[in-house]
Amino acid sequence: MKTTLVSKGESGTVQGTVVDVPQPSASSLQPTQLLIKVHVSGSNPKDWKIPCFVPQLNNTNSGDDVGGTVAAVGSKVSEFRVGDRVSAFHEMTTEHGSFAEYAVVWEHTTFHIPETTSFEEAASIPLAAMTAAVGLFTSLGLPEPWNHDVLTRERSKGGVAVYGAASAVGAYVVKLLRKAEIHPIICVAGNGIDFVEGLIDRSKGDTIIDYRKGGDAIVSGLKSAIPSGQTLRYAYDAVSDHGSYGYLCQVLDTKAPGGAHLTVVLPGKKFEGIPEGVNLTITMVGSVHKPVNRDFGYAWFRLFGQGLKDGWFTPHPHEVVPGGLGGVGEGLSRLQNGKVSAKKMVFRIADTEGVTSSKI
Incomplete structure (x- = not known):
């Protein structure tokens, strides 16, 4: 063959x-x-x-x-x-x-x-969709669609940031978050913004931040997207490069009980400068x-x-x-x-x- x-x-x-x-x-x-x-x-x-x-x-x-x-x-x-x-x-x-x-x-x-x-x-x-599922529900520990426990869902009321939402992994993350009814979904994307727009639900607070506008705009956009009275405790970095996780760390609530949770997808990379209070995991789809x-x-x-x-x-x-x-x-x-x-x-x-x- x-x-x-x-x-x-x-x-x-x-x-x-x-x-x-x-x-x-x-x-x-x-x-x-x-x-x-x-x-x-x-x-x-x-x-x-x-x-x-x-x-x-x-x-x-x-x-x-x-x-x-x-x-x-x-x-x-x-x-x-x-x-x-x-x-x-x-x-x-x-x-x-x-x-x-x-x-x-x-x-x-x-x-x-x-x-x-x-x-x-x-x-x-297969690989991209399963990477999304493993990252969301085992690495980050977010509630799966059938888990309606009030205390479990309370922790995600500040939403979930998805960096690289136009990538295959990022897009599947968005789809699975919607299936799990977790909002707002705070997306970071660039050339694929129009595609991501078709995945989110603006009526539930979902939004998109254009990374092409630079780091300061990314950070301010993330902060603005968090619902009033809430803090951001969860982030899925489907890019894990070019400073992406650093921007997310500037917004995650490091003082939250149990800390904030960030998962990345590049094994073998050194993720330096992760602040205390951010629980970093590397999502391994091969698991x-x-x-x-x-x-x-x-x-x-x-x-x-x-x-x-x-x-x-x-x-x-x-x-x-x-x-x-x-x-x-x-x-x-x-x-x-x-x-x-x-x-x-x-x-x-x-x-x-x-x-x-x-x-x-």
């Missing part, structure tokens, strides 16, 4: 090489694994960052977002059958990722998609492939599938990059160079036809 290996080029730019490798067999699956025929692969910033910054993972298939059909199932798989339309989150940094004709995934991070959801849309969901958050991931992936049917949950906007697996390098290069806003780069595997590959 064809797969794309992602590597760091001599100039430091990411590149993709299409090669022929053996196709995983049904007999090689572990009991709760599935073999997926990949129709569309999504992409994420970490798909170029890992090969470029982690030498031992250079020149590997770094894709993890799958939209496709079930080709085979392990001996203990009970929820899926061959031919089912699914979306799945491949376990990061393991073999048989999504930049290939076939991928291997775990049952608990796979979910059914309705006929009304295209494979392109499905491929925009759903570990015992600590396995059940959480199982439940929320199924909620995403149900939400797609019910209409309260929607995929992120996407752009199909030409060339299928042959376009992976181009798509990731655009991510690396900051040329993507408010949409996902996705790759149709069928478009790979005619792309030259080499055997390894």
